[in-house]
Amino acid sequence: MDNQTKLCLQKTACKVRIGIIEGVHAAKSGHPGGSLSVADILTYLYFKEMNIDPENPKDPARDRFVLSKGHAAPALYATLAQRGFFSPDELLGLRHIGSILQGHPDMKHIPGVDMSTGSLGQGISAAVGMALSAKHFGDNFRVYAVLGDGELEEGQVWEAAMFAANKKLSNLTAFVDFNGLQIDGTIEEVNSARPIDKKFEAFGWETIVIDGHDFEQIESALEKAKKSDKPVAIIANTVKGKGVSFMENAVGWHGKAPGDEQYEQAMAELNAQLARF
16 A cells, blocks of 8 residues: 555544544534544545445445444444535534434435444344345445444354355455443453454454554455455454544443533544644
C-alpha cells in the first residue's frame, strides 16, 4: 500500500470517528466504544475492498456486509455517510423519532444496510446464508461480517461457523473485533472465548491475526482470505474507544453517550488528528 492511499484511509477513518461521536452525542445514547474500535476495518472495507455503489445500493452483484455486532451501528452509519449512501447530516438524527437511523441497523429504511441486526449471533448466521446463496446460484459476490469478541459467547455463532466450514463457504470473511471488553467488563471476567483463532480453526476456518488499526495488515489479511478455500476469520486486535483518549480501553464507554464537555474534548482530539493528515 502506498503512502497516499494509507493517508487517505487514515483521514477517512478519522472522519468516521467524528461521525460516530456526533451521532451518539446527538442521540444522548448509543455505543461509542465498540464503534470507534471498528472504524478502521469498516473504512477499509467500504473505501478499498468491497464492490459497492452508493448510487445503486441494491445492485444484485454487490458485495454484502453484515454488522453482526449491531450495537456498533454508529460506526456503520458514519461509514455509509462518508461513502455517499446518505448525507452526513442524517447522523444527527441517530435514535430520534422520524430518523432513518435506528439504534441498530435496519435494512428496510437505511441505504447500504444489507441486514438488520442487533440480537448477537444472528448477524453471522445471516452472513453465512448470504454466502451459501451465492455459492448455490453461482454469484460472484463476497460476504463480509464483523463480530464482537463478547458476541462469541453466543452459541449460535459456533453453529454458524460449523455450517460455513461444512459448506466450504470460501466467499465468507468474518472479522472479530477483539478489543477485550464487553458491557460487563473484560471478556476474561465474563466468559472468555480465548483462544479465538484456535476455536475457529477447530471449526474448520482459516484464521489470520492482525492489528485491526493497521491498514496494511487489514489489506494483507483480505488478500489472503480471497485465496483461501475455506471461510476466513480475521482476528483483529483493536482498542475499544480508539481515537478518543478518555474512552480508550475503558469499559464504561461500551454503551454511554458523552456529555457536552466530553463531546467537546473528543471532537477537539479527533479534529487535531484529522489536521495531521
